[in-house]
Amino acid sequence: xxxxxxxxxxxxxxxxxxxxxxxxxxxxxxxxxxxxxxxxxxxxxxxxxxxxxxxxxxxxxxxxxxxxxxxxxxxxxxxxxxxxxxxxxxxxxxxxxxxxxxxxxxxxxxxxxxxxxxxxxxxxxxxxxxxxxxxxxxxxxxxxxxxxxxxxxxxxxxxxxxxxxxxxxxxxxxxxxxxxxxxxxxxxxxxxxxxxxxxxxxxxxxxxxxxxxxxxxxxxxxxxxxxxxxxxxxxxxxxxxxxxxxxxxxxxxxxxxxxxxxxxxxxxxxxxxxxxxxxxxxxxxxxxxxxxxxxxxxxxxxxxxxxxxxxxxxxxxxxxxxxxxxxxxxxxxxxxxxxxxxxxxxxxxxxxxxx
Amino acid sequence: xxxxxxxxxxxxxxxxxxxxxxxxxxxxxxxxxxxxxxxxxxxxxxxxxxxxxxxxxxxxxxxxxxxxxxxxxxxxxxxxxxxxxxxxxxxxxxxxxxxxxxxxxxxxxxxxxxxxxxxxxxxxxxxxxxxxxxxxxxxxxxxxxxxxxxxxxxxxxxxxxxxxxxxxxxxxxxxxxxxxxxxxxxxxxxxxxxxxxxxxxxxxxxxxxxxxxxxxxxxxxxxxxxxxxxxxxxxxxxxxxxxxxxxxxxxxxxxxxxxxxxxxxxxxxxxxxxxxxxxxxxxxxxxxxxxxxxxxxxxxxxxxxxxxxxxxxxxxxxxxxxxxxxxxxxxxxxxxxxxxxxxxxxxxxxxxxxx
Numbered sequence: 179x180x181x182x183x184x185x186x187x188x189x190x191x192x193x194x195x196x197x198x199x200x201x202x203x204x205x206x207x208x209x210x211x212x213x214x215x216x217x218x219x220x221x222x223x224x225x226x227x228x229x230x231x232x233x234x235x236x237x238x239x240x241x242x243x244x245x246x247x248x249x250x251x252x253x254x255x256x257x258x259x260x261x262x263x264x265x266x267x268x269x270x271x272x273x274x275x276x277x278x279x280x281x282x283x284x285x286x287x288x289x290x291x292x293x294x295x296x297x298x299x300x301x302x303x304x305x306x307x308x309x310x311x312x313x314x315x316x317x318x319x320x321x322x323x324x325x326x327x328x329x330x331x332x333x334x335x336x337x338x339x340x341x342x343x344x345x346x347x348x349x350x351x352x353x354x355x356x357x358x359x360x361x362x363x364x365x366x367x368x369x370x371x372x373x374x375x376x377x378x379x380x381x382x383x384x385x386x387x388x389x390x391x392x393x394x395x396x397x398x399x400x401x402x403x404x405x406x407x408x409x410x411x412x413x414x415x416x417x418x419x420x421x422x423x424x425x426x427x428x429x430x431x432x433x434x435x436x437x438x439x440x441x442x443x444x445x446x447x448x449x450x451x452x453x454x455x456x457x458x459x460x461x462x463x464x465x466x467x468x469x470x471x472x473x474x475x476x477x478x479x480x481x482x483x484x485x486x487x488x489x490x491x492x493x494x495x496x497x498x499x500x501x502x503x504x505x506x507x508x509x510x511x512x513x514x515x516x517x518x519x520x521x522x523x524x525x526x527x528x529x530x531x532x533x
Numbered sequence: 534x535x536x537x538x539x540x541x542x543x544x545x546x547x548x549x550x551x552x553x554x555x556x557x558x559x560x561x562x563x564x565x566x567x568x569x570x571x572x573x574x575x576x577x578x579x580x581x582x583x584x585x586x587x588x589x590x591x592x593x594x595x596x597x598x599x600x601x602x603x604x605x606x607x608x609x610x611x612x613x614x615x616x617x618x619x620x621x622x623x624x625x626x627x628x629x630x631x632x633x634x635x636x637x638x639x640x641x642x643x644x645x646x647x648x649x650x651x652x653x654x655x656x657x658x659x660x661x662x663x664x665x666x667x668x669x670x671x672x673x674x675x676x677x678x679x680x681x682x683x684x685x686x687x688x689x690x691x692x693x694x695x696x697x698x699x700x701x702x703x704x705x706x707x708x709x710x711x712x713x714x715x716x717x718x719x720x721x722x723x724x725x726x727x728x729x730x731x732x733x734x735x736x737x738x739x740x741x742x743x744x745x746x747x748x749x750x751x752x753x754x755x756x757x758x759x760x761x762x763x764x765x766x767x768x769x770x771x772x773x774x775x776x777x778x779x780x781x782x783x784x785x786x787x788x789x790x791x792x793x794x795x796x797x798x799x800x801x802x803x804x805x806x807x808x809x810x811x812x813x814x815x816x817x818x819x820x821x822x823x824x825x826x827x828x829x830x831x832x833x834x835x836x837x838x839x840x841x842x843x844x845x846x847x848x849x850x851x852x853x854x855x856x857x858x859x860x861x862x863x864x865x866x867x868x869x870x871x872x873x874x875x876x877x878x879x880x881x882x883x884x885x886x887x888x
Binding site for chain 1: 548549550551552581583584585586602603605627662663664665667668671674675682683685748750752753754755756757758759761762763765766767768771772773774775776777778779781782786815816828829830831860862863864865866867869
């Protein structure tokens with residue numbers, strides 16, 4: 179290993195339990211024993227009263243330890259042999275990230291181990307599949323600097339543009355024309371960049387307009403509200419909503435008429451529009467979105483298969499609705515997650531078309 | 534590689550884009566070229582109209598292909614050299630799992646490659662940290678068959694018990710006494726096993742009693758409802774709830790008195806209890822749970838730090854509340870997720886103590 183690479187970085191296996199073996203295994207590989215660092219054990223004791231965590235204070239004698247400010251497991255930077263460095267970090271993402279940014283990066287800079295700079299720029303897309311997006315951008319994938327890496331998650335696609343250079347400005351200059359080209363070809367499919375999410379773009383749009391939003395959720399059971407509430411400062415815009423899971427609640431609290439429920443059923447464009455209008459009235463919001471659908475695994479009928487989901491949108495510009503049939507292979511929670519993403523994207527496009 | 538292992542299994546890199554290189558890289562390693570399988574391309578064309586997916590129909594000449602029933606990327610089973618098998622599967626978890634269970638496992642059984650059976654049994658814990666749990670069970674971790682592997686996620690701990698034997702019954706017999714021992718030592722901290730989740734145990738408890746549940750969520754914004762709605766058949770029990778993000782909604786829709794909000798603020802035991810009682814009345818549910826807290830990053834005051842979350846519970850047995858101070862290091866979404874887990878666990882213990 180040490181002939182091919184100058185640095186080996188490991189994550190995970192630094193916990194207190196017997197299957198956490200990273201430090202021991204690395205030491206064994208270099209015939210080195212572990213020694214307790216008394217100061218570190220004192221520090222860990224302040225965070226837990228569990229004796230089994232003591233093993234987290236053991237390191238090779240000449241290893242530099244990395245303080246874990248948010249958990250109990252310290253990491254280490256160790257040169258077991260010349261020109262080869264091993265860096266261990268915990269697997270918990272928040273702890274790993276904090277130690278990476280606050281300790282490892284500055285250490286590598288100081289040791290002049292970071293010769294080239296990489297700048298990454300993320301672009302996010304909804305309402306388009308990875309294949310469809312790739313087809314629009316096929317020739318751009320040949321680019322070597324910056325590179326473009328597509329990454330698909332459930333209902334969304336991400337492109338990561340990465341440029342390499344010796345300084346920040348140059349790398350950003352390499353990326354910018356590519357961003358413009360991609361935006362031109364993908365238009366409204368591209369909903370945001372870097373720290374954006376579908377929910378944050380909606381919160382930002384409505385905050386700029388000084389307007390408010392509420393939701394009425396049936397099959398997603400609160401997932402849409404949770405996605406909006408995840409955005410810092412969501413309360414500027416998001417008033418709340420109804421989780422109207424049962425029909426009686428749709429009728430008694432949201433204000434959907436019994437006749438409409440009786441005639442069309444809860445999973446219908448008529449009812450989802452009435453849910454959007456009813457919740458907007460009750461919450462006195464400028465905009466509202468409602469979702470009603472069949473997440474399964476049971477409950478389908480002849481005209482209403484599992485995966486059928488309706489989206490209702492209401493605002494002073496009028497009420498509208500759309501529908502989507504998700505494949506039942508995504509399962510109940512998959513259909514719920516896809517419905518949240520689709521709902522947010524429908525809402526985004528609805529606002530953009532009227533803003 | 535092939536001297537140490539008989540089978541190499543890869544996941545991912547079977548997609549249509551230029552960075553999906555798994556099949557090509559494996560073929561290169563054995564100086565083999567890829568050939569198109571016309572039948573496979575016909576099959577893929579039925580699922581997408583994107584031409585770039587054609588590369589997913591290319592395989593080494595003598596490779597057995599694995600049909601992907603839910604996506605476009607087929608996998609393969611290939612013996613590039615004697616006594617060494619490479620199995621490629623897509624990275625999308627649902628596709629990978631389906632192909633693994635329906636094709637790879639039967640194939641391995643037929644080839645008598647599965648000599649020993651492994652049985653795994655999962656146990657789930659809430660309200661206890663991984664360290665605390667490990668301390669209760671420290672001596673049991675020495676067990677070699679079954680083995681016990683702890684795994685901590687945000688707010689929960691999982692133990693995976695794995696037994697090895699030549700037949701199913703024997704492995705289960707090895708595991709059962711250990712399950713009993715762990716349950717005895719952990720009591721109510723253990724909330725479920727295998728397919729259980731915190732939400733499913735609550736749905737099951739209330740379904741047995743023929744009773745209903747509603748929620749009132751402030752800082753979690755719908756996350757609690759979404760966790761309950763994720764359970765198949767949740768509608769037997771879960772009526773819905775209020776996402777009462779703004780104070781005016783707490784007052785006008787949930788029925789919290791303006792005086793109470795004025796005197797104690799929205800993040801208080803008084804208001805969270807009034808939210809629980811108000812929503813239970815409006816939804817005419819047997820049980821209710823309310824959450825109000827500060828998820829941050831802004832909004833703290835002298836007596837109310839970021840991470841302070843109150844839980845209100847109401848039922849015919851009376852109204853009660855509890856509070857928790859989560860570390861702000863978890864960030865906004867971390868505090869929201871921890872609040873959902875804590876809320877579900879509080880509700881579970883509240884029901885169990887009264888059932």
